[in-house]
Amino acid sequence: MVTGQEAILMDRRARLKELTLLFLKLGTIAFGGPAAHIAMMEDEVVKKRKWMERQHFLDLIGATNLIPGPNSTEMTMHIGHERAGFVGLLVAGASFILPAVLITAVFAWLYQQYGQLPQVEPFIYGIKPAVIAIIVAAVYSLGQKAVKNLQLLLLGLLTLAAALVGVNEIAALLGAGFAGLLLYAIKNQRVTLKSIAPTLLLQPLYADTLPISLVSIFFTFLKIGAILYGSGYVLFAFLDAELVAKGFMERRQLIDAIAVGQFTPGPVLSTATFVGWQLDGWQGAGAATAGIFLPSFFFVLVLNPIIPRLRKSKLFSAFLDAVNVASVAVIVAVVIEMGKSTLTDWRTIVIVVASLVVVFWLKKLNSAFIVIGGALLGYLLSLI
Secondary structure (H helix, E strand, C coil), X not given: CCCHHHHHHHHHHHHHHHHHHHHHHHHHHCCCCHXXXXXXXXXXHHHHCCCCCHHHHHHHXXXXXXXXXXXXXXXXHHHHHHHHHHHHHHHHHHHHHHHHHHHHHHHHHHHHHHCCCCCCHHHHCCHHHHXXXXXXXXXXXXXXXXXXXXXXXXXXXXXXXXXHCCCCHHHHHHXXXXXHHHHHHHHHCCCCCCCCCCCCCCCCCCCCXXXXXXXXXXXXXXXXXXXXXXCHHHHHHXXXXXXXCCCCCCHHHHHHHHHHHHHCCCCHHXXXXXHHHHHHHHHHHHHHHHXXXXXXXXXXXXXXXXXXXXXXXXXXHHHHHHHHHHHHHHHXXXXXXXXXXXXXXXXXXXXXXXXXXXXXXXXXXXXHHHHHHHHHHHHHHHCC
């Protein structure tokens, strides 16, 4: 007979196994950047597995957008913490990161050996249009929950406008959040900020004059991981200042590193693996990868347990509702920008339309099949 303690252990092992398999899969097929990754997670975690309510999923997105680091990777950690505590956080995060790091490491080794990247464009031609369709479906789903009233709709539209004209995304999110606080205060004729504490970001010390070594590689990427907001192009700016400007690597190498991060699945911050490999082989890759992702584990560990308590505060709830709708608006801005650069001919338009039809018609279809289908269709159409 199975005892209560044994049943708890079996349940925990089962949950950890579920987390491992799910995020290894997503880390292998999740192309398209954070917005696409989060869309896939929403499909898997909220719709299919029903591990959490959509509102809580939105709360996690909003909270994740307010801390540094890769948003989609931090979402995996939040989900892991919800399912299996601290160990779940570690397992989910590591499982999502691992495939991208291994794939990037292979490219890094090939690049170091041959000095150039293999030609992969024919094979990924259709992935981005398919990813756009996945994100549109997520925006529709999350937007229905996030837009609770006319005020939030207005905040969302203002955030979208701000994002499209180039306002920093964290500034736009915080602006929307504090606008939500102001509207709440006006409505209730009182203001109190006691329930909101500012996020303290501890930046690791790093001397700019240190020569490149495993220690300096680790601390360089630890610093970047602790203060990085925004997309992979923001990462490019940090690395340009930290490495290219100081003569540790060529700008051409850095551009190739960013390209690898863009066309490989999983978090774009796996670019760090590529850069670290060019600096000091596989050991440099390990140091850079550990450094850039380590802060995210810490931030999520601290933040996740207090989100439900913060949600109970009416004041913070108003703040979080505003941040949630702003997060959806930022995702819309990402879709628009992706559309401008991706939908450049009739083939990509055909792919995105076909993918949208499939996404909204076959709502339970795994998003991995949308990605695979887009890639195959893109390859076939590129032959015409």
